[in-house]
Amino acid sequence: MILSLFERTIAKRYLLPGRGEAFIALVAGISVGVVMLSVAMLVIVMSVMNGFRAELLDKIVGLNGHAIVQAYGGRLDNWEGVLEDIREAPGVVRASPLIEQPLLISFNGRVEAILVRGNTQQDIDRLTPNVLAGNLAELRSGERNVAIGARLAENIGVRLGDTITIINPEGRATPFGTMPRQIGYRVSAIFEIGIYDYDQKFVIMPMQEAQRLLLLGDTVGMIEVKTTDADRVEEILAPVERQLAGRAVVNDWKTINSTLFEALQVERVAMFFALSFMVLVAAFNILSSLVMLVRAKTRDIAIMRTMGATRRSLLKIFVTTGFTVGAIGTAAGLVLGFLVLAFRQQIVRVIEVVTGQNLWDPSIRFLSTLPARVDPVEIAGIVALALVLSFLATLYPAFKASSTDPVQVLRYE
Known part of the structure; x- marks a missing residue:
């Protein structure tokens, strides 16, 4: 919308009310503030929801891949041939044999339920960026070394170099019955995936060690x-x-974690729908401030009409005034939202210190830190929503101003 010099001057004058119009300026300032807060809240919440889903997916896929081919009965015979067939399938990047079995761990009289994972050496090496202490290179077949999750290490009090006992209830049969199989392993590395359940349960060892522990022979x-x-x-x-x-x-991964990701998707849509009403409230604030401005400037509008201002010019002036308020609030909201996202972890820590509450418990939130991921398309949608609603909010007051009858207003002046 192209404005003439006259229209720009009047719009600027109405955007910056004089000293005698402090109340109008206050209402306009509140409108800017409400738009800013609503846009910032949408940006922050949607980015955190996106980050939560993306972070969970990255960590789950990083440990479990995109899919698991699981044998009926827990044992996959002729797995080498199956592995080659899968690797040759179009679209498959990587395929690796895997053993995963729930067992028990014992250390200093404490017993915990765990998930033992037997991985190939290549898969073990991929965990190197997640290692907090120790060296994954020590996890070699025949050396009885394992890596355990950081939360599990905390729970049972294990430190690097300690020896833990892993208990397999399905031991060998003896004349006195089946005796649980108990083998000691040295903790050579402590890792942190970033997902609480994984860090609390997983014990990783070489594939051959897992086969010996579980009496699987050469199967996976x-x-x-x-x-x-x-x-x-x-x-x-x-x-x-x-x-x-x-x-x-x-x-x-969709099937394995269907409950979690479906809940995240429902929550994401619900949050966007709920927070969108904040933008609608902000638009009503713009509408009310413009209505007040039109009522306060009725005499000025009538005078401009008698001096030759057209209805179209008045319409453009008030649409520009209201839309500029919305645009300023939207820009400020984006800046505020990005600042909060940039310092989100520090903000959480400050709130925890002030309130004395643990706002981000990994055992409940799955992840160790508050994630965030900005989606440019989503941000563009939020900006478009705010600007469109701001524009629509200006139409009624602008039409009201443009339809002012100077004769009726100035009759008794």
Whole structure:
């Protein structure tokens, strides 16, 4: 919308009321503040929700891949041939044999339920960035070294170099019955994935050690698969699933974590819908401030009409005034939202210190830190929503101003 010099001058004058119009300036300032806060809240909440989903997906996929091919009965015979077939499937980036079994761990009289994972050396090496202490290079077949999660180490009081006992209830049969299999392992590394459940349960060891512990021989329980596109994993692995029908089942990350990600999606949509009403309230603030401005400037509007100002000019003046308030609030909201996101972890810590409450308990939130990921498309949608509602809020007051009858207003002047 192109403005003439006259229209720009009047719009600027109305955006910066004089000393005698402090109340109008206060209402306009409140409108800017409400738009700013509503946009900032939308940016912060949606970015945190996106970050939560993306962080969970990255960490889950980083440890479990995009899908798991799991054998019926827990043992996959001829797994080498199955592994080659999966690796040759179009769209598959990586496939690795995997053993995962719930067992018990004992240390200094304390017993905890754990998940023992037997990985290939390549998969173990991928955990190197997550290691807090120790060296994964010591996890070699025959040396009885393991890596455990940081939360598990805290729970049972294990330190680097300690020896833990892993108990397999399915031990060897003896004349006196089945005796649980108990083997001591040295803790060579402590890692932190960032997902509380994983850091509390997982004990990682070389594949051959897991096979000996679980008496599996040369078999494995499952194959971990990573594809080119996590969202198309079902389509990519459909031929593999048909080929393995009756021998194994393919579970992708969506199925394995369906409850969690569906809950996140529902919450994300609900939060956006609820917070969008804040933008609507902000638009009503703009409308009310413009209505007040029109009422206060009725005499000025009538005078401008008698001096030759057209209805179109008045319409453009008040639309520009209200839309500028919305645009300033939107820009300020983006700046505030990005600042809060940049310092979110420090803000959480300050609030925890002031209130004495643990706002981010990893055992409840799954992740160790508050995540955030900005989606440019989503931010553009938030900006568009705020600007469109701001524009719509200006139409009624602007039409009201443009339809002012100077004869009626100035009759008794």
